[in-house]
Amino acid sequence: MKAAVGDRIVTASGVVGGAVRDGVITECPHDDGSPPYRVRWSDTGEETLVYPGADTVVDPAARAALGVPGTSGEQAGPKEPRQGRALTWDVRITVVESGGSTTAEATVMNGPSDALRGVGHARKAPEDPEVPLIGDELAAGRALRRLADRLLAVAEQDVSAAVGHKAHVHR
Structure with missing residues (x-):
């Protein structure tokens, strides 16, 4: 080196x-x-x-x-x-909470102009106590899972283009 x-x-x-x-x-x-x-x-x-x-x-x-x-x-x-x-690669998670419902958006910048995103939701049951952190964790976790699925789908498309035939990426 x-x-x-x-x-x-x-x-x-x-x-x-x-x-x-x-x-x-x-x-x-x-x-x-x-x-x-x-x-x-x-x-x-x-x-x-x-x-x-x-x-x-x-x-x-x-x-x-x-x-x-x-x-x-x-x-x-x-x-x-x-x-x-x-x-x-930086991942930004934005969390919005309103009326017992939480929405999170996870965005990754994977190039100078490319961004991928995943959105996750969480909703508490009416009888459950108000614990905002739990809703944040659930929504963010679901957003990150969807973002991961999106990244894998893009990788699969890129592999297919590189090898010249349909490819499958294990998830």
Whole structure:
């Protein structure tokens, strides 16, 4: 793995369901770009020394986006094999509550102009006590489930287009 100051680094959690961390490389002590790297993490702002493993991806495109000299255009010499890619998709959940009924809309931005959404509803029984958090959880969970179904349907369409015949994605 090779990196330079200004590159974005993304590390997956070693635990199922754990957080994915990302940051910016602030120091690269070796001239050849080899680890370790000093990284400022975006979630905490702290800087740590990182020895990246197989669960880590370095994104030099972030350096070019920041205008670091020598990163625009094609570089001379042989290209290194692609190490992978890292993306961040933000999901926004909007919850509206009115008269014992809750509606949630989950929206994901999966590109510069593409957005997918799922809507979920929850309604309490007239005899049940008013506990808004429960309605929020139910409506949001249902919205996220519908959003997940929509993402899988889009992926299935994309796979079908890529392979040239009808494909099925397991859900």
